[in-house]
Amino acid sequence: MRQGWRWFGPDDPVSLRDIRQAGATDIVTALHHKYEGQEWSLEEVQERKSVCAAQGLVWSVCESIPIPSAIKTGSAGADKAIETWKLCLRSLGEAGVPLVCYNFMPVVDWTRTDLEYALPHGGLALRFDMVDFVAYDVHILQRPGAEAGYDSDLVEKAARRHASMSLEAALALEHNIISGLPGGEGHYTRATLRDEIAKYDGIDAEAMRRNLTAFLSEVAPVAESCDVTLVLHPDDPPFPLFGLPRVVSGAEDLRTLFAAVPNPANGITLCTGSYGAGRQNDVPALAGEFCDHIHFAHLRNVKVEADGSFHESDHLDGRVDMVAVVDLLLAEERRRKASGMDRWEIVMRPDHGHVLIDDIGKKVNPGYSCIGRLKGLAELRGIMTALNHEYEGR
Numbered sequence: 596m597r598q599g600w601r602w603f604g605p606d607d608p609v610s611l612r613d614i615r616q617a618g619a620t621d622i623v624t625a626l627h628h629k630y631e632g633q634e635w636s637l638e639e640v641q642e643r644k645s646v647c648a649a650q651g652l653v654w655s656v657c658e659s660i661p662i663p664s665a666i667k668t669g670s671a672g673a674d675k676a677i678e679t680w681k682l683c684l685r686s687l688g689e690a691g692v693p694l695v696c697y698n699f700m701p702v703v704d705w706t707r708t709d710l711e712y713a714l715p716h717g718g719l720a721l722r723f724d725m726v727d728f729v730a731y732d733v734h735i736l737q738r739p740g741a742e743a744g745y746d747s748d749l750v751e752k753a754a755r756r757h758a759s760m761s762l763e764a765a766l767a768l769e770h771n772i773i774s775g776l777p778g779g780e781g782h783y784t785r786a787t788l789r790d791e792i793a794k795y796d797g798i799d800a801e802a803m804r805r806n807l808t809a810f811l812s813e814v815a816p817v818a819e820s821c822d823v824t825l826v827l828h829p830d831d832p833p834f835p836l837f838g839l840p841r842v843v844s845g846a847e848d849l850r851t852l853f854a855a856v857p858n859p860a861n862g863i864t865l866c867t868g869s870y871g872a873g874r875q876n877d878v879p880a881l882a883g884e885f886c887d888h889i890h891f892a893h894l895r896n897v898k899v900e901a902d903g904s905f906h907e908s909d910h911l912d913g914r915v916d917m918v919a920v921v922d923l924l925l926a927e928e929r930r931r932k933a934s935g936m937d938r939w940e941i942v943m944r945p946d947h948g949h950v951l952i953d954d955i956g957k958k959v960n961p962g963y964s965c966i967g968r969l970k971g972l973a974e975l976r977g978i979m980t981a982l983n984h985e986y987e988g989r
Contacts, residue, residue: 688821729753800840833873868895893946945971
């Protein structure tokens with residue numbers, strides 16, 4: 596597999612020089628200064644690609660071109676937003692960026708309640724605490740009807756949790772949930788979050804699927820003509836938040852997706868942590884079923900609790916059998932190569948990472964510290980080397 600690394604552009608505390616030292620070959624990035632549905636020009640895309648190339652790195656995955664709410668809700672402005680999305684796609688294709696990762700999560704992108712969860716060894720991890728989230732939804736945001744969407748026992752625990760929170764803790768929780776995490780598309784205040792949620796009134800999971808299908812039916816043929824593959828990222832976490840439907844959370848969602856849009860440019864990102872956070876998902880089984888649609892992989896692990904809470908664990912220590920997943924992906928690469936596919940390699944990146952050692956106390960993007968990802972990449976590289984050695988020795 597091609598070893599990638601996410602980079603958030605010139606302001607990222609982790610430089611391209613750092614990434615090259617980590618041993619990565621491929622860059623996963625985007626034009627992060629243009630997150631308002633604006634067109635990406637060919638010149639801007641080529642400039643970003645040249646900056647990567649100057650450090651001996653290849654920009655192989657765009658993560659991502661944001662999808663405005665109008666497309667997800669199928670409301671006024673959707674057609675114009677899709678046309679702008681196509682223009683961005685064409686610029687990437689003409690510049691030779693072969694993969695475009697995107698997601699279809701409503702309102703909030705990937706979501707955590709704690710950005711500095713202390714681990715036993717002293718490092719810091721990302722965590723989603725279900726009780727904290729319900730406390731925010733019901734008691735701080737005060738979303739109408741929120742209580743009805745949760746188990747009564749969870750609502751009671753959330754009420755007690757909220758009652759014990761200081762104002763400072765409540766504001767920190769709100770910041771973590773709604774102020775936007777790296778690569779996310781939404782940056783809200785409490786009022787604007789309520790307004791954005793209200794835009795989805797009357798939109799259930801079936802309507803969201805129709806809007807996703809309508810979007811892909813428009814953009815997948817353009818991607819195919821540009822020699823670009825679209826790689827849909829799953830919901831993170833893979834269950835509804837704020838009562839809003841999430842429709843890329845498991846195997847049945849993917850079966851529906853590929854039946855509706857069988858275009859070869861319609862692919863997926865295998866995010867082992869996102870799928871793994873759903874207790875309903877057997878990640879190796881999912882990878883095996885959809886391996887021919889996987890072109891990009893986010894490899895990370897999670898430990899999940901009975902109420903749905905989870906934290907991001909070491910890459911090789913969690914509920915996802917990472918060795919089995921990597922073995923499946925390597926086998927799929929061999930199949931593609933044997934069949935004569937030009938782009939047979941799957942791009943992977945170590946997704947997220949703990950804050951460790953000298954990174955503690957430094958300015959880091961949550962989830963995207965240098966040392967934690969360096970450790971994760973080394974572990975994953977070791978798995979790949981060992982499995983390839985075993986295969987070649989047969």
